[in-house]
Amino acid sequence: MRKKILISGGLGKFAKQIMLHGSESFEISAPSRQSMDIRNPRQIYSNIIRFNPDYFIHAAAMTRPMKSHEIAPMKSMKLNIEGTCNVVEACSTTGLKLLYISTDYVYPGKTGNYSEEDGVLPFTKYGWSKLGGECAVKMYDNSLILRIAMCEKPFPHPGAMIDVKKSSIFSDEAAKITLQLLDEFGIINIGGPNQSIYDFVKTHQEEVKPITRNSANSKMMPDVSMNTEKLNEISRRR
Numbered sequence: 001m002r003k004k005i006l007i008s009g010g011l012g013k014f015a016k017q018i019m020l021h022g023s024e025s026f027e028i029s030a031p032s033r034q035s036m037d038i039r040n041p042r043q044i045y046s047n048i049i050r051f052n053p054d055y056f057i058h059a060a061a062m063t064r065p066m067k068s069h070e071i072a073p074m075k076s077m078k079l080n081i082e083g084t085c086n087v088v089e090a091c092s093t094t095g096l097k098l099l100y101i102s103t104d105y106v107y108p109g110k111t112g113n114y115s116e117e118d119g120v121l122p123f124t125k126y127g128w129s130k131l132g133g134e135c136a137v138k139m140y141d142n143s144l145i146l147r148i149a150m151c152e153k154p155f156p157h158p159g160a161m162i163d164v165k166k167s168s169i170f171s172d173e174a175a176k177i178t179l180q181l182l183d184e185f186g187i188i189n190i191g192g193p194n195q196s197i198y199d200f201v202k203t204h205q206e207e208v209k210p211i212t213r214n215s216a217n218s219k220m221m222p223d224v225s226m227n228t229e230k231l232n233e234i235s236r237r238r
Contacts, residue, residue, distance in 0.1 A: 098140060
């Protein structure tokens with residue numbers, strides 16, 4: 001019998017990638033926000049009771065545009081922090097394994113090559129909202145936090161920053177890796193090689209133009225790259 005995955009943010013791009021790459025091995029339910037609004041604890045519980053999953057992948061979040069978190073921080077808090085608290089409480093009550101999709105934006109972004117044990121200090125309100133969610137998840141032992149340097153595919157902008165280093169990975173590859181980590185615990189960085197955003201995107205979309213943080217009026221820090229040795233070690237064990 002196939003194990004079951006319940007995923008929040010069912011209409012999002014990451015949830016769709018989980019369904020695409022996991023549907024042969026798992027039975028997956030990805031309710032829409034109307035059916036499972038994480039701000040509504042009763043809807044979370046009812047979906048868990050009805051579907052009886054083995055894993056809950058919490059991917060619902062307020063993400064882009066990044067400036068929306070600066071403009072409406074309370075909306076960001078309601079969804080990314082309080083909504084995550086609701087998910088944690090539901091999983092804790094039912095004993096359900098929880099995987100939380102977080103971000104590399106929780107790291108300071110100054111020196112790069114951040115490991116899971118390094119200190120966190122977000123440089124945007126989006127990063128703070130996701131770190132707030134992480135705090136809730138860490139209160140529940142049967143959980144895994146995945147800090148993913150997620151990049152949309154195709155890249156949605158005409159230009160990519162040449163003076164920002166990240167460990168970018170497309171959402172389809174991140175979804176495949178997530179499905180391999182369902183039984184892990186703690187915190188794991190997920191990303192690709194450490195390189196500028198421009199160099200990463202240019203490999204896949206030749207038409208992209210190089211831009212800088214200043215020209216983009218961006219709050220990005222110069223080096224948000226992550227150390228993925230823990231992930232590599234897990235892969236070697238398999």
